Amino acid sequence: MGEKELIRVGVVGTGYMGENHVRIYSEMEDVRLIGISDPNSSRVKELAARYETLPFSDHKKMFGKTNLDAISIAAPTTLHCPIVLDALEAGVDVLVEKPIADSVENATAMIESAEEMDRHLMVGHIERFNPAVLKLKEVVDSGVLGKIVSVSTRRVGPYNPRIRDVGVILDIGVHDIDIISFIYGMKINQVYAIAGSDIHSFEDHATIHLRLNHSYSGLVETNWLTPHKIRKLTAVGVKGVAYLDYLDQSVEFHDNGWVQTARIEKAEPLQKELSHFICCSRDGTCPSPSGEEGKHALEVALAAIQSYREEKMIEI
Structure with missing residues (x-):
């Protein structure tokens, strides 16, 4: 048996929940934590140093300067839609924390973009x-x-x-x-x-x-x-x-x-949730909870x- 494909991941949002995503990704085998992003530059630099990854104060720069396969988005709910759309446009599989968005219209836009870009969109209903x-x-x-x-x-x-x-x-x-x-x-x-x-x-x-x-x-x-x-x-x-x-x-x-x-x-x-997301990104299988399931809960x-x-x- 050959080694599993290395999945290159990032995290947007380094508050309480985002830091947990960073911690777990840093501990996972066959995963490389490429970068983390947060407008709070001192916070993101401190976490990046602790977990030996790259800090970014702008998520778009992280998408532009790194070759990511998958991303966790743990930013405030009102920012989910624009960040998810940016990630999907960059060709990245997305796990977005619950609730999926701040409106049904934004959730629909995210789901449609994922389908158009042929990327995974999973919602973090832990x-x-x-x-x-x-x-x-x-x-x-x-x-x-x-x-x-x-x-x-x-x-x-x-x-x-x-x-x-x-x-x-x-x-x-x-x-x-x-x-x-x-x-x-x-x-x-x-x-x-x-x-x-x-x-x-x-x-x-x-x-x-x-x-x-x-x-x-x-x-x-x-x-x-x-x-x-x-x-x-x-x-x-x-x-x-x-x-x-x-x-x-x-x-x-x-x-x-x-x-x-x-x-x-x-x-x-x-840990179980992120492992499922990584497996889906690696294998091309559909994640659950899906964007549609997250939209229904919203x-x-x-x-x-x-x-x-x-x-x-x-x-x-």
Whole structure:
């Protein structure tokens, strides 16, 4: 067997999430971290020195001066579209952090550009790579729980001051919107949300009711007010119920006679996500979550914001 092709990668955006991308790429075999970009020149230079790569304060210069195969984009959401379009124009496969964009129109432009340039566009919905979520999806698809009739989630915790450009729905609620769609294997078609703003300029607490295929139920509870972090999901089927903890990476199954704990090999979801992206870039296989899946989660999240503001149910 010959050696795998070396994939040349870069990262745009070196904040909290971007630095994690930089760290993981620097540790991966068969990957070479070519450069990182951020307008904060002192920050990007410090990280570049630490991870032995090239710093750029302008992502366009990085695209122009390096021969990249793939790029992670962890810039603020409002900047996703122009940076992604620049990367695709440069012929680079793209992983963009969730949410895919700040508007459905921009998400569509990104998807169409990826198709036109024949490049991959993957959206970084990290919980898709949580081993507990993958185990639950496997069990649901096997039919052990029977028909699933409701999936509810709680994603709550203290406010992080670095989040300034979006509210709690687009920042963390979108994770569970995507996971509920993923667990059911179907799109969401109706949204009704109740939310408010007490400590933030955007909404900081929300309860989002979801309907799928007109007869399946989803519920997302999320806030930045709870003093401790909770990340949990409950899936109710006609034969049993599953309780998932995203943080512990654990799943329990309950039926009439038994309580079973799933055997799960714990792992860092972001490492799994980036490995999947690199494999897709190397092999030419289609990544998941795709641009279309990321666009659907964005559509639902934006509909939830519209719903609470207009106090009505929104059709997707």
